[in-house]
Amino acid sequence: MTDQICVAIDGMGGDNAPHMIVGGVNRAAHTHQNVKFLIFGDEAKLGPLLEEFPSIQPRCEIRHTADAVSNNDKPTTALRTAKNSSMRLAIDAVANGEASAIVSAGNTGALMAMATIVLKTLPGISRPAIATSFPTQNGDCVMLDLGANIECDANNLVQFAVMGEVYARNELKLEQPSIGILNVGVEGLKGNDSVKEAAGILQKSSLPIKFFGFVEGDDIGKGTVDVIVTDGFTGNIALKTVEGTAKMFAHFLRNALTSSLMSKMGALIAKPAIEKLRSHFDPRRYNGAMLLGLNGICVKSHGGTDHIGFAHAVEVGVNLVKRDFNKHIKEDLDHLMTSEIEIGSQSAAE
Amino acid sequence: MTDQICVAIDGMGGDNAPHMIVGGVNRAAHTHQNVKFLIFGDEAKLGPLLEEFPSIQPRCEIRHTADAVSNNDKPTTALRTAKNSSMRLAIDAVANGEASAIVSAGNTGALMAMATIVLKTLPGISRPAIATSFPTQNGDCVMLDLGANIECDANNLVQFAVMGEVYARNELKLEQPSIGILNVGVEGLKGNDSVKEAAGILQKSSLPIKFFGFVEGDDIGKGTVDVIVTDGFTGNIALKTVEGTAKMFAHFLRNALTSSLMSKMGALIAKPAIEKLRSHFDPRRYNGAMLLGLNGICVKSHGGTDHIGFAHAVEVGVNLVKRDFNKHIKEDLDHLMTSEIEIGSQSAAE
Numbered sequence: 001m002t003d004q005i006c007v008a009i010d011g012m013g014g015d016n017a018p019h020m021i022v023g024g025v026n027r028a029a030h031t032h033q034n035v036k037f038l039i040f041g042d043e044a045k046l047g048p049l050l051e052e053f054p055s056i057q058p059r060c061e062i063r064h065t066a067d068a069v070s071n072n073d074k075p076t077t078a079l080r081t082a083k084n085s086s087m088r089l090a091i092d093a094v095a096n097g098e099a100s101a102i103v104s105a106g107n108t109g110a111l112m113a114m115a116t117i118v119l120k121t122l123p124g125i126s127r128p129a130i131a132t133s134f135p136t137q138n139g140d141c142v143m144l145d146l147g148a149n150i151e152c153d154a155n156n157l158v159q160f161a162v163m164g165e166v167y168a169r170n171e172l173k174l175e176q177p178s179i180g181i182l183n184v185g186v187e188g189l190k191g192n193d194s195v196k197e198a199a200g201i202l203q204k205s206s207l208p209i210k211f212f213g214f215v216e217g218d219d220i221g222k223g224t225v226d227v228i229v230t231d232g233f234t235g236n237i238a239l240k241t242v243e244g245t246a247k248m249f250a251h252f253l254r255n256a257l258t259s260s261l262m263s264k265m266g267a268l269i270a271k272p273a274i275e276k277l278r279s280h281f282d283p284r285r286y287n288g289a290m291l292l293g294l295n296g297i298c299v300k301s302h303g304g305t306d307h308i309g310f311a312h313a314v315e316v317g318v319n320l321v322k323r324d325f326n327k328h329i330k331e332d333l334d335h336l337m338t339s340e341i342e343i344g345s346q347s348a349a350e
Numbered sequence: 351m352t353d354q355i356c357v358a359i360d361g362m363g364g365d366n367a368p369h370m371i372v373g374g375v376n377r378a379a380h381t382h383q384n385v386k387f388l389i390f391g392d393e394a395k396l397g398p399l400l401e402e403f404p405s406i407q408p409r410c411e412i413r414h415t416a417d418a419v420s421n422n423d424k425p426t427t428a429l430r431t432a433k434n435s436s437m438r439l440a441i442d443a444v445a446n447g448e449a450s451a452i453v454s455a456g457n458t459g460a461l462m463a464m465a466t467i468v469l470k471t472l473p474g475i476s477r478p479a480i481a482t483s484f485p486t487q488n489g490d491c492v493m494l495d496l497g498a499n500i501e502c503d504a505n506n507l508v509q510f511a512v513m514g515e516v517y518a519r520n521e522l523k524l525e526q527p528s529i530g531i532l533n534v535g536v537e538g539l540k541g542n543d544s545v546k547e548a549a550g551i552l553q554k555s556s557l558p559i560k561f562f563g564f565v566e567g568d569d570i571g572k573g574t575v576d577v578i579v580t581d582g583f584t585g586n587i588a589l590k591t592v593e594g595t596a597k598m599f600a601h602f603l604r605n606a607l608t609s610s611l612m613s614k615m616g617a618l619i620a621k622p623a624i625e626k627l628r629s630h631f632d633p634r635r636y637n638g639a640m641l642l643g644l645n646g647i648c649v650k651s652h653g654g655t656d657h658i659g660f661a662h663a664v665e666v667g668v669n670l671v672k673r674d675f676n677k678h679i680k681e682d683l684d685h686l687m688t689s690e691i692e693i694g695s696q697s698a699a700e
């Protein structure tokens with residue numbers, strides 16, 4: 001692909017914005033030479049930061065706006081009042097074709113609401129979902145939803161399963177990813193009505209997907225399935241629990257390896273292996289979750305990340321554009337939906 | 351306390367029963383000389399196993415029954431049809447005063463249903479909750495509910511907060527444990543109706559407890575609060591996610607430390623520190639969750655544990671009896687409820 005890609009950046013979203021935003025764009029710009037950036041936000045702040053990176057200046061355009069969505073804004077308030085915010089204008093740039101992807105580290109609820117209203121959902125998808133990939137004992141896996149939809153019915157979960165399948169096939173390069181629904185047990189009678197009904201639909205469905213059944217919390221680390229489907233409340237808590245537990249383990253490992261002279265010596269000798277392990281689990285390497293199910297590529301960065309993490313989120317967006325992900329997901333959804341008119345709803349009505 | 355304690359054991363519950371049950375009883379019996387065991391189950395299987403441990407035989411009595419609850423039994427079915435099961439008879443032994451605690455590694459739903467019907471809930475508690483303690487970066491914490499109540503309203507969560515507070519004060523020996531509600535964000539507008547309403551009740555409440563507010567998944571590992579309150583669906587998944595992530599991390603650490611001659615040498619030198627770390631995270635050390643809120647001590651062991659883990663669950667039960675836990679929780683609930691007639695319901699009605 002030789003055409004230049006344009007990525008819209010919410011310059012004011014995130015705890016360490018705009019500093020880490022500009023630093024992240026610089027890092028991603030060096031990896032991807034063929035990308036141009038539209039950075040939305042306060043020119044008085046963004047301008048001087050960008051001047052620190054003269055080599056990428058020709059590929060960066062600041063679009064000034066004084067308005068920004070705060071982390072405390074309700075999604076409905078942001079929708080109504082933040083039409084000139086850096087987040088909203090960056091999304092608009094994708095809708096009007098100026099950019100091929102939008103990346104924001106700002107308020108998740110506001111991003112979700114604005115992106116859904118502006119970009120619209122794909123045919124057959126009633127609510128978009130946040131999806132990301134992360135490491136397991138058995139290779140990377142995809143989990144969704146991670147917080148966009150606090151309460152989900154069976155049809156939502158079935159749609160997440162289909163979108164997660166397409167995402168894993170395209171992004172993790174798996175031929176036929178296996179899909180599990182997160183539950184409190186693997187037996188059919190366990191769980192709430194939504195998961196039981198969704199499992200029933202997927203089991204009886206003629207969709208050409210590999211449905212494993214229910215998985216439990218410990219199956220996340222085991223990598224029992226390639227795609228984990230869950231509601232946004234549980235998914236958000238499960239993903240953050242993985243992050244917190246990995247950090248806790250790293251903390252205790254550090255303490256153990258500095259607890260005595262002997263252990264310090266051992267750690268020094270094993271340092272390259274331990275460093276490799278640390279980098280494998282570095283959450284910045286997995287930063288950048290996609291809002292799946294929209295007419296446009298929208299990537300959410302962790303709000304608390306630094307420039308290295310933000311660069312990774314930008315790269316997630318660039319790669320999705322390069323691989324023409326939205327064309328694939330539309331085709332795959334079309335294909336899947338020839339078997340069932342609207343995914344889930346038909347079987348659910350049985 | 352010089353009186354002999356009697357513990358009722360469900361001899362047939364758990365994946366590796368009855369072998370790991372008898373092995374676990376033997377181990378616990380050696381730690382606690384003053385305890386007698388009533389083991390319910392198939393005498394033809396339990397008898398020969400017990401003969402392997404002649405030193406504890408005088409303190410163990412097998413009560414024969416051929417009936418056992420299976421893992422696939424629905425709680426309602428178990429309640430109706432399994433009145434002579436090893437699980438039910440062990441619970442009955444607590445109800446009729448023969449034993450002071452019951453320990454089972456069997457079907458959680460059936461145990462919960464039977465224990466609730468037979469032992470009844472404490473005054474002011476509408477539904478019991480499963481609680482356990484486990485390690486964090488900042489000392490042990492208690493989480494509840496871990497799967498007894500798939501869907502919870504605000505009043506249930508408020509009652510869990512109160513019970514968790516009493517548990518942490520008595521079992522973790524904390525003067526004033528802090529309490530958090532697990533949510534997808536710390537801002538008040540985040541989450542589902544139950545967590546928002548429960549937080550509102552606890553914030554406005556005159557209960558003498560230290561309510562921290564919302565915590566997120568990564569706060570579990572950080573040890574931000576001493577008591578984490580959540581519904582049984584989320585709690586079960588979060589706890590198992592902690593377990594699975596710790597196992598995954600241990601797996602990668604093992605791989606890293608055996609990946610080269612250098613790392614193997616380093617690991618050998620640091621071995622005592624690494625072994626200490628491994629034992630700190632050994633899930634068997636944390637096996638044994640209490641069914642909180644019942645008129646009687648009921649401990650649930652992980653179904654997949656071995657005799658070392660089951661021994662730990664038995665010791666949880668023995669220690670709760672020794673510390674007269676149920677007397678404390680009744681007194682504390684009485685005391686707390688002088689401020690609000692029925693915990694939660696008054697404020698909820700505002």
